Amino acid sequence: METHRDDTASKIGMWLFLLTEMLLFGGLFIVYSIYRYKNQEAFHQAAHELDVVVGTVNTAILLISSATVAMSISAIQLKNKKFALFLLGTTIVLGLVFLVNKYFEWGIKIQHHIYPGSEVMAQRGQGDILFFGLYYFMTGLHALHIIIGLVFIAVVFARIWNDKISHDNFALHENAGLYWHLVDLIWIFLFPLFYLIT
Amino acid sequence: MYSTTGIEASNFVSSFDTAFFSVIGISILLLVGITVLMLYFVFKYNRKKNKVAEHIEGNTKLEIIWTIIPTLLALGMFYFGWAGWHPMKNPPKDGITITTIARMWNFSYLYENGKQSAELVVPVGMPVKLKLISVDVLHSVFIPAFRVKEDIIPGREKIMWFIPQKAGVYDLYCAEYCGLQHSYMSSDLRAIPQEEFDKWYTDTTALASTVDESVPGAAGFVIMKTQGCNACHSSDGSKIIGPSYLGLWGKQHIVVRDGQDVLVTVDSAYIRKSIYEPNAEIVKGYQKGLMQSYDKVISEDDISKIIDYLKTLEE
Amino acid sequence: MENEKHHIVSYSTYLLILALLLVLTVVSVAVTQINLGTLTVTIALFIAGIKSALVLAIFMHLKFDNKMYAFMAIGVVLLIGIMIFITFLDYLYR
């Protein structure tokens, strides 16, 4: 069977997939909003315990990485392969930095025995249990998406390197970009919901 | 179970009937009408008789008519449903409140004066409010004859209410799936005239009076029956959910404590611990997490009576 | 079924949007440090809304692509909104 290339089809497909991702997190936002409504004071206090500086830095990192990915798509269209590779490389590095930050942030919390099922958590209020449960679950799921996104971008990087992706054949590149932007988009909401609303 | 004459079992029967039969009535009419029409068309326009079909694309006027009429019908049905349900959400101020405690897999009832009962005894003609409490998972109080049902949510207190209107014994079922013995989780509801109820209610010595003190263990038996222990523990040696009482007292058996097998002797300290901290030690071969603590439900005094009863079951 | 034409967005546009996003982030951090009571939540989410709109429109090309994508994205956001609204009909009036 001859296979013909349909870039628009794969783009629609990618968008549809992004919509399912939005609803995946949408379900979690429903849970978050209900429990926040029911435990306003506890969420308020618990949010104080998260480090706003780390959160802000991570937000900036993701925003910059999102911009570099977007620019790399322009670069490939303008046939500037080296610059595209440089921008994608920057994105990957930034994504890794985000994960390292996340690792230390979680590590410190876990050192203080703040994690689901710990003795310390059991003694604290139910609102705290819910807040940190949601914190770990939602940022954890988000971090999982970062990892998937990084793998996706790494594949694109390799294919540009091998000239499999070029100025007239960059649908995969575009889709990787869309995925990475979605990860960014979700963080744009997670950041105020966990770090800022105090 | 269902009354066919005169007074209805509760104040909600007639509103249920209105909602139910209005929808059912209209539905049956439509169902029969449409089915007959379909059969008529199939018969009349059979290819054997009607060789050529007429070319019709549709008819907007018809479409609008059969959108609007069902919408109006549906709104009417909604109204009857709403009108019948609305009073259920608004319990009256007066009447008696009975705390209904649901656990896997029995109901027990606690009256305002501290009286406990395994069956729900209510006065005829008086609003009865049930304060619903679950100690473990979801349950649901369902009294078919009264046409009422309300789920019981652990961690949350809810109220359901009704006015019994006719004396009699009715079934009360658990209607939310709650595990192994779900279908056996039921109790009797006894609606009795006011005077009779007053006598029953004020007789706080009822437990003692129905028990023949001279029979050893009789009081313990009644206490355990009230708490529904026999839903999971037999007294004839058969294995249900938990160990049987037969020959339990003084027996040595292996329990799992913190993942370790330990040999224990069943004495009063063990019985006490099994009732207050049921999941600390699990008899080998049985499942953990199925029994809730009866701390503050069964008193120390009651436990000694239970032990007296267990002693009568030595093999 | 032709493939859609591609609009090449200039680097400077992206950099401008990035700057705007970073400024908005700083603003939202700054604003939420001041205690505004219940308004805090509203403002933080409002700024997050603007940021996400920028990401969707420029980074994700919704502004330049076939309107179908924008329609789908907005539809999904509305869908989640209605779901939260209906769920709250329960929790607000319990």
Next chain:
Amino acid sequence: MSSHSSSPEPSYIEYQGKYKGIFAWILSTDHKRIGMLYLYSIMTFFIIGAVLGLLMKFELIAPGKTVMEPQTYNAFFTLHGILMIFAVVIPGLPAVFGNFLLPIMIGAKDVAFPRLNLFSWYVYVLGIILVVISQFAGEGPPDTGWTFYAPYSFRTAGNMLPAVLGAFVLGFSSILTGLNFIVTMHRMRAPGMGWFKMPLFPWTLYGTAWIQLLATPVVGVTLLMVVAERTLNIGFFDPSLGGDPILYQHLFWIYSHPAVYIMILPAMGAISEIIPTFSRKSIFGYKFMVASTLAIAFVGYFVWGHHMFTSGMSGTALYTFSILTFLVAIPSAIKVFNWISTMHKGSIDMQTPFYWAMAFIFVFMVGGFTGLVLGSLAANVHLHNTHFVVAHFHFIVFGGTGFAFFAAMHYWFPKIYGRMYDTRWANTGLILFFIGFITLYMPMFYLGYMGMPRRYYDYDEVFHGGNIISSMGAWVLIAGVAVIIINLFRSAKHGPKAVADPWGGKTLEWTVPSPPPVENFEEIPTVTKGPYDYSQD
């Protein structure tokens, strides 16, 4: 293997590719072969699920223990639910007939992403494997019912994790199928086939695909939360940790109610194909049929709460959900009226698929009307969680989707296999199936009205009579299923050869040979007429 094919190209069945034997099927990206893979897997699980149901009806034939212990019974209805819902009815029409027919009906050579399509089937198989593991590994089979309601699903010792993950994975497969179909319909319609020249079955698949895409992730994340709850003690829905079990129900039904429309929409689509063909007449009110499909798909998202009328939602939520439930019935009513009107002044050829379609309309109406009873607040309080509900949703899910599945099977059978089945046996099967179905489920309405709760292993003597009749109905039903399946199975091998268009259908799948060649069309057709244009005849 016949070598005298009228078409120069080999059919999809005879085609010899790179791989031989079974690999030619399980490694094929041909949408038709993938559809057949789904057909055989779904039929297998349908038979397993039906046997479980039959055994449960054996248990219920008399009060007390009849054939099994309560633990076994609880595990049986859980597995029956998980298999029938997630592995049979949800993928049923879309994955089997959607895969096989959608590309042909819109004039395409395949779906948009053939390899993703095959991948979806593997994901489906993985989900099934997980469900099977849950039955045999660990502490014993899950016993929560297919709804996995919190907090019981955290308390039970049953082997929940594989079952919950299995449901999650099956959902993922469903999402991928939906995604594939939407892109296919957006990009691959034949030249000239505008949206409003598309047949109704693809249209219902389009509505279905959007539900699969947008509702499934919600239950996906909910099931992940249950997994986290059981493994990490997070406490999202456990009241002892501050969680709210009602919120679990909200999230669960946000998916699982629209899931009912995933099941019933393609069923309606199949019926909308059958009725015009055998009436030799255009479907009445095509645009209204399309509009009602989209209306059902849309409003269906917002009625989930009617599964929770007694769970303690606020009054406001209760009557909002009640009124929306009544409104979602309207588009279904419109469909019924249009089907009946299509028969009016037609030239009706009474063939097996048409009998199935008539039976569908009848049982679907019974299911729909009893749904109205349950949507009414005052009536629901009494009937909720009783056998009335069991009867209602079996009328919709088994009656609606099941009847439509067999209608579609008998309608497209000659296209799929290139052979014809034995009509007399097919009709005998239908009659047995119909009688058994009515006898099995009708008494349940009465039992529910009398107050017999669902998921009961044992019951009081008052419910005995209804249960005896119902259990006997199950035997007739199973006999009907056996006759139908054996007849189809035999005919697929030995039936007489079928022509390209045995029924006089007008949609594109009848223009290609039976069975269709690998590439479907030698040349992609150009569409000029509507899908059901009989005006020339």
